[in-house]
Amino acid sequence: MPNNSLVHLLSAAVAFVLIAQTHAVSAPTYHRDIAPIILDNCAACHRPGEAAPFPLLQYADVKRRATQVADLTASRAMPPWKASPGEVHFVGERRLTDGQIKLISDWVAAGCVEGDPKDSPPQPVFADGWRNGPPDLVLTMPEPYAVPADGPDIYRSFVIPVEIPKGKFVRAAEFRPGNRTVVHHAVLSTMKREAIAKKLAAEPKGHGPGFKSGLNAPGDRMPGSPGIWVPGKDPLPLPDGYAMAWPQGCDLLVQLHLHPSGKAEVEQSSIGLYLTDEPPKGALIPFVMMNRNVDIAPGQKDFTLRSEKAVTQDVDVIGFFPHMHLIGRTCTATATLPGGKKINLLTIADWDFRWQGYYQCKTPVRLPAGTMVECVWTFDNSAENPSQPSNPPKRVRFGEGTTDEMGAIVMDFVPAPVQPAEAGVSLARDLMARHDTNKDQKLSRAELMKADPSKEKDIEHALAHFDADKDGLLNEAELKAACTALVASRER
Structure with a gap:
């Protein structure tokens, strides 16, 4: 019996050691498991000089914010990528997998083990200056704009005169905020000079350059990815063979969403334009889906808008620009092909106006003539909506103001090549x-x-x-x- 007890005791000890060794081997470490996730998906914004409030480049940075990182990734608030996984894949996706989110959570729960620095991937290298190389034309806001230390977010449009040389076309635009601390996002548009003059004349004196704009950017948005900038976004050019002919008599409008930082700041953005002599083989055509029938009662939690439109020719879809305001909750775009097959083009299950963006398809999506595109938007006008701008909630109708709403998705396409x-x-x-x-x-x-x-x-x-x-x-x-x-x- 004593011998049996000794055998059992030794067996238990060996099992304990094996379990401990297995746990030690499987426990996630920063350098081996967490750094690849953070550096690939977070470092572009969480580094000095960018919009994020703190860096996430080193072990000490991430450990200091470990609980916050785990919570925000688990809720999918970070990294800010709103398109849900689906049939269409987009350039620059920053969506973490369920496995990556669990790995971060397990690492924090295990005590944020550092591991061996030799296991860490190299630090990312970020290009200084213009990411697409020297632009052909650099446009800068003629005057700086003073951003107050506090107060509500500011939506303001600034005018930059433009003269594109004859025979030149715009193939890319790269936006560079002058002060990344306060610039949350930017929309680049064109507008006739006469219309701009009217906007400026109606602006009250003493408010600085530009004019106040609603949540909707005024003018005609530049086509494709060049038309919008959000932190961390790559300045993608238009697809090969495509470029923008600058509209006659128009200047550039830069609508900035500015967020006061707690101290007085100034902002003076620049835009680099990349030009080509090659005439475009075609223009990106905006296929606008919108429903203006917005009438949402105070407290209504689930208001739905729908819009349906037929595609009248074979097209290749290049990308999507969805747009709602503050109480928007979800939006979807679905294509039904002539044979009845459905394609989920875009789904955003947790809309956040602060993180609106342009979704450029990795591979163009072919939609044959006769395809029906349906868009659905939902809104939450209750007091429980954390993005509710009105206290108490009020009736919401269609419009461009902060407390108005709209449902829109712009689908940019090019005509499909004819055989x-x-x-x-x-x-x-x-x-x-x-x-x-x-x-x-x-x-x-x-x-x-x-x-x-x-x-x-x-x-x-x-x-x-x-x-x-x-x-x-x-x-x-x-x-x-x-x-x-x-x-x-x-x-x-």
């Missing part, structure tokens, strides 16, 4: 309809030359190679074959 066969058939039908003067459903050399005398070489080639019955004319089938070959040769 040579499709384009060839379309060209052949057009030629036959417009130039078959004797209505014999055939085109002669003379009729083709009347269509476009400059294309004599193409016409001779078509008659030589596609006149299958050798009658000196091109019937419907022969003309389609000739036009398809012509379109294909131009694309090579």
Whole structure:
């Protein structure tokens, strides 16, 4: 019996050691497990000179804020990425996985073990100056704006005169806040100079440069990613082959969301424009989904807006800019393809106006003609909504003011490339309809030359190679074959 007791005692001791060793091996450490998450997803903003209130670059930084980091990542308040996971993936996603969030929580619960610094990834390198390299044109607010030490957030638009050289197009814009402590986000737009003059004339004197604006940025937002800046966002150019032709008679409007820091500050932002000589192969077309029927009773917790619109041509979706105001809660965009298949384009389950942004697709999303796009927005006008601007809540209607609301999603797309066969058939039908003067459903050399005398070489080639019955004319089938070959040769 004593021997058995000794065996049991030794077995228990060995088991305890093995469990302790297993725990020691599996316990997360900062350098091996936590640093890769923090440096990849948080350091862009949480570093000196950026908008975040404290750095998260070293073990000591993260340990000091460990409980806060665990709580904010568990609630998904940080990092600030609002798009839910879905079928469409976006450039620059900062969404943590459930496993990463649990790892941070486990690390904090285990006492914030540092681990071996050799296990840590290299510190991120952030480019000084312009992240896209030297701009072709640098635009700066003509005057600094004085931001008071305290008070409500400020939404103000500033005018920067612009003269784009003839024959140049804007392919990218990089926003640089003069004072990252107070600039929460920026929207870049264009507006006719006459309209700007009216805005400035209506502005009360003594309020500094620019004019007061609501939560909606005035003017026409610059297309794609260049139109909006939030902390940590990469200044992405427009997709290859696309650029913006600067509208005639327009200047740049920079709408800033400014947040008082507790001391008097000044702000004077700059914007770098990157230009190209290459004419764009097309323009990004804003497909605007909006519902203005906003009438939300005080205390109403779940008010819903819907909007539905058909896509009338094959398009490639480049990105999305969702927009609501302060009491917005959720928004979704869903595409129903002609065959009935549904695609979840964008879902934001926890809207926060302070973290609105532009979601650029990693890969363009093809929507064929006939696709129906449905957008749904929900709002919470109760006193329990932490973003409620009114105390007590009041009736909310459509508008641009802080206490007004709206539901909008702008879907930027480009027309999908037309296949040579499709384009060839379309060209052949057009030629036959417009130039078959004797209505014999055939085109002669003379009729083709009347269509476009400059294309004599193409016409001779078509008659030589596609006149299958050798009658000196091109019937419907022969003309389609000739036009398809012509379109294909131009694309090579």
